[in-house]
Amino acid sequence: QVQLVESGGGLVQAGGSLRLSCAASGRTISYFAMGWFRQAPGKEREFVTAIGRGGATVYADSVKGRFTISRDNAKNTVYLQMNSLKPEDTAAYYCSARSSGGVRYTPSGYDYWGQGTQVTVSS
Numbered sequence: 162q163v164q165l166v167e168s169g170g171g172l173v174q175a176g177g178s179l180r181l182s183c184a185a186s187g188r189t190i191s192y193f194a195m196g197w198f199r200q201a202p203g204k205e206r207e208f209v210t211a212i213g214r215g216g217a218t219v220y221a222d223s224v225k226g227r228f229t230i231s232r233d234n235a236k237n238t239v240y241l242q243m244n245s246l247k248p249e250d251t252a253a254y255y256c257s258a259r260s261s262g263g264v265r266y267t268p269s270g271y272d273y274w275g276q277g278t279q280v281t282v283s284s
Contacts, residue, residue, distance in 0.1 A: 163187045163273040165256045170278030173246055177282070181241040183256030183275060191234040194259040196271055197241050199252035199280075206255065210241065211264035219264055224250075246282045253277040 169181040183195070196211035210220045210230040218230050229242040239256060257271035265271065 163190070163193070163258050163260075165258060165273055165275035167254065167256050167275045167278040170254060170280045172281045172283065175246060175248055175282055175284050177246050178242070178244045179246065179280060181243070181254055181256075181278060181280075183239040183241075185237045185239070185258065189234065190232065190237050190239065190258065192260065194262070194264045195230075195232060195239045196257040196259065196264060197230060197239075198255045198257060198268060199250075200255065200277075201252040204252075206268050208266045208268075209254070211266075212239065213263050217264070219266075243280070246280075248282045248284045251280060251282050253279050 164186045166184045194213045197209040198206050199209050200206040208221050212218050212230045212232050227245045232239045255277045256275040258273040259271045
């Protein structure tokens with residue numbers, strides 16, 4: 162089992178930055194592909210970014226060039242640096258872990274989830 166706890170969300174003005182953290186416990190994340198998803202009210206959970214066990218990264222087109230995912234296996238933590246935030250980035254952000262294979266782009270591809278952290282971007 163892996164437990165994931167997100168932190169770092171909050172209220173920020175458009176154009177600002179936030180860094181989300183996802184702290185894992187129970188098992189080392191070095192064996193996992195890790196992903197970030199987000200869900201706005203009334204919408205489905207959508208893929209944001211993911212990082213493979215070897216460090217390869219993929220991004221949704223909507224965040225490419227603005228968001229950066231990284232992992233620190235020694236700290237058992239994954240980060241999401243979000244720059245140039247837009248009001249449409251407003252959502253609950255969820256960290257996820259996949260125990261086998263490479264990254265996946267759908268929520269069903271991940272085995273473990275955190276509780277989420279709210280990001281609100283004001284215009």
